[in-house]
């Protein structure tokens with residue numbers, strides 16, 4: 558694989574409402590490191606990642622400690638910061654605008670949730686290889702839906718069973734050309750559209766990004782149960 562490296566935007570400006578608690582979930586500690594640090598270490602540990610832009614909430618009081626709390630040079634690759642917004646799209650766009658000037662519009666960049674700390678290097682290999690082969694299309698990690706899906710009706714009763722064929726769960730990282738993704742997100746912002754991932758912004762521009770099957774344990778820390786799951790996964794690694 559050629560050694561051209563890619564930057565990654567890490568949106569970390571969320572408040573973790575569904576998780577609850579006072580400290581935003583990305584700053585909760587597991588095995589001596591914050592969720593955010595686990596995520597950054599997973600990304601920066603891949604040889605094809607050049608650096609990351611961490612997108613922080615305005616006035617985030619946790620990051621400075623995070624950056625040097627480990628008593629050693631915080632990171633061995635460039636880690637820049639940007640200030641996020643009140644939506645994922647705004648935060649990711651802010652991160653893209655913070656990328657170094659030598660990252661051109663045609664350069665492929667990744668976006669990865671701060672809340673997904675269990676990213677495997679092999680998944681990054683697969684996504685980068687697939688998108689490098691299809692740079693115009695871009696792509697995302699995901700996995701086919703394997704459970705029967707029910708649509709909830711009145712009083713938590715089942716209203717219908719939804720067909721699950723061809724349905725996938727989207728994960729991150731998601732990887733696109735910097736210019737195309739920035740343009741798609743600016744379009745979303747100007748139209749006031751709500752998106753839940755970067756691929757959706759690209760789809761609204763008519764793109765059909767690739768689906769690259771990744772590990773099911775690339776979990777997103779959303780509720781306390783996810784934190785317990787991540788602790789278990791880390792314990793199994795050890």
Ligand SMILES: Nc1ccn([C@@H]2O[C@H](COP(=O)(O)OP(=O)(O)OP(=O)(O)O)[C@@H](O)[C@H]2O)c(=O)n1
Nearest residue numbers: 568569570571572573574575643644648671672
């Ligand atoms: N305005 C926002 C909203 C979310 N995120 C980031 O996007 C990722 C995925 O979002 P999610 O899991 O929803 O995090 P929160 O928005 O913090 O969670 P909640 O929806 O429960 O408040 C997280 O790393 C979060 O920090 C962000 O950078 N800017």
Ligand SMILES: C[C@](O)(CO)[C@H](O)COP(=O)(O)O
Nearest residue numbers: 645670727728729753754777
């Ligand atoms: C981007 C994402 O992780 C793909 O599944 C997901 O859409 C993020 O959703 P959230 O509600 O912002 O956590």
